[in-house]
Amino acid sequence: MKFRTLDDLGDVTGKVALVRVDLNLPMHDGAVTEDSRVRASAPTILELADKGAKVLLLAHFGRPKGARNSEQSLSMVVGAVEAVLGREVMFVPEIAGDVVAQTIGILGPGGIAILENTRFWPGEEKNDPALAKAIAAHGDIYVNDAFSAAHRAHATTEGLAHLLPAYAGRSMQAELAALAAALDNPAKPVAALVGGAKVSSKLDVLQNLVNKVDHLIIGGGMANTFLAARGVAVGKSLCEHDLAATCEEIMTAADKAGCTVHLPYDVVVAKEFAANPPSLRTANVHEVAADEMILDIGPAAVESLGDVLKTCRTLVWNGPLGAFETPPFDAATVALARTAAALTREGSLVSVAGGGDTVAALHHAGVAGDFSYISTAGGAFLEWMEGRELPGVKALEVG
Ligand code: ADP
Ligand code: MG
Numbered sequence: 001m002k003f004r005t006l007d008d009l010g011d012v013t014g015k016v017a018l019v020r021v022d023l024n025l026p027m028h029d030g031a032v033t034e035d036s037r038v039r040a041s042a043p044t045i046l047e048l049a050d051k052g053a054k055v056l057l058l059a060h061f062g063r064p065k066g067a068r069n070s071e072q073s074l075s076m077v078v079g080a081v082e083a084v085l086g087r088e089v090m091f092v093p094e095i096a097g098d099v100v101a102q103t104i105g106i107l108g109p110g111g112i113a114i115l116e117n118t119r120f121w122p123g124e125e126k127n128d129p130a131l132a133k134a135i136a137a138h139g140d141i142y143v144n145d146a147f148s149a150a151h152r153a154h155a156t157t158e159g160l161a162h163l164l165p166a167y168a169g170r171s172m173q174a175e176l177a178a179l180a181a182a183l184d185n186p187a188k189p190v191a192a193l194v195g196g197a198k199v200s201s202k203l204d205v206l207q208n209l210v211n212k213v214d215h216l217i218i219g220g221g222m223a224n225t226f227l228a229a230r231g232v233a234v235g236k237s238l239c240e241h242d243l244a245a246t247c248e249e250i251m252t253a254a255d256k257a258g259c260t261v262h263l264p265y266d267v268v269v270a271k272e273f274a275a276n277p278p279s280l281r282t283a284n285v286h287e288v289a290a291d292e293m294i295l296d297i298g299p300a301a302v303e304s305l306g307d308v309l310k311t312c313r314t315l316v317w318n319g320p321l322g323a324f325e326t327p328p329f330d331a332a333t334v335a336l337a338r339t340a341a342a343l344t345r346e347g348s349l350v351s352v353a354g355g356g357d358t359v360a361a362l363h364h365a366g367v368a369g370d371f372s373y374i375s376t377a378g379g380a381f382l383e384w385m386e387g388r389e390l391p392g393v394k395a396l397e398v399g
Pocket of ligand 2: 355356357378
């Protein structure tokens with residue numbers, strides 16, 4: 001796959017670079033709590049600015065469904081971006097039109113501005129050519145540095161690439177190179193660990209993934225959904241009951257492909273979702289009461305999964321095994337992360353992880369630095385693993 005990078009830029013002094021980045025940052029009470037996605041794109045932004053371009057950052061935040069709202073304005077991240085870049089950054093409450101044109105007039109070479117949340121406009125997620133054209137009208141070049149959004153064919157992740165000379169940013173370039181090195185010809189056996197809360201979007205990927213891996217380890221809300229599909233009563237757990245048929249199809253496909261699916265035998269449950277609740281207990285999956293929630297996989301499951309990892313040479317991980325932000329429901333995620341880290345340090349395992357919450361969980365476990373590679377992306381990472389062509393990457397392809 002060939003694409004242009006910033007090495008292929010001509011003179012961009014005074015030119016306008018429309019740069020798609022990932023500013024979908026974890027926030028709490030209106031403040032950014034984690035800025036690794038900004039740090040990932042900082043080299044691209046600074047390189048363009050230092051070459052004299054006027055840099056307009058395009059990004060989405062959350063799922064505003066095509067309408068403006070004050071809670072999801074990207075104005076909230078300006079301070080965090082300034083702090084990472086060490087430069088002043090303007091904010092523009094539009095993504096096209098007169099206000100954007102005026103901003104470009106004001107910005108000197110090397111100036112940086114963040115445009116408003118692209119998903120406030122319905123045309124973004126519809127990849128509406130009219131919206132892409134209106135945005136492209138302001139730019140001289142398009143740079144995509146958001147690998148984490150490349151699995152979506154949206155106006156600013158895909159459409160723009162066809163309207164302007166398009167380049168992969170440094171973070172996009174590094175992600176693609178690292179994932180190819182680790183996973184193009186992965187050492188076998190390969191285990192995929194999929195957990196977390198975004199069950200429906202991740203299930204989609206598993207159907208093909210079972211053809212690529214030897215072990216599929218399922219945790220988090222995803223495990224609850226599979227257990228329920230097998231007829232296990234999961235009480236009040238996070239679970240998507242209407243996806244039972246899809247889960248069965250995945251199990252059948254795995255069987256055919258010779259992929260072993262690992263569901264937990266035991267789980268950690270509670271009646272209320274709080275830190276160290278009085279109702280906390282470990283239970284066999286068949287003994288969950290109607291008023292209980294499964295919030296983590298159990299210690300027996302963790303131990304057997306550790307043994308599985310010891311037989312594997314490659315691990316790809318997306319999604320925490322439990323509600324790790326709330327103790328003690330971090331126990332399984334932390335324990336298995338430490339096993340994977342130890343095996344990686346010993347040289348017997350190549351470990352690749354991706355996903356906003358997954359990366360946070362690995363930092364929480366203190367082992368993020370031990371993994372072979374950590375991707376900024378979650379959904380895009382899973383689809384890449386599955387072997388799917390990512391529209392945002394494909395649109396950058398040349399020749
Ligand atoms: P990622 O961002 O790594 O792709 P997701 O966004 O899909 O992962 O899921 C992460 C979330 O899943 C975390 O906030 C975690 O608390 C939640 N989670 C995991 N297991 C459970 C569970 N059993 N019940 C409720 N929430 C869970
Ligand atoms: Mg997440």
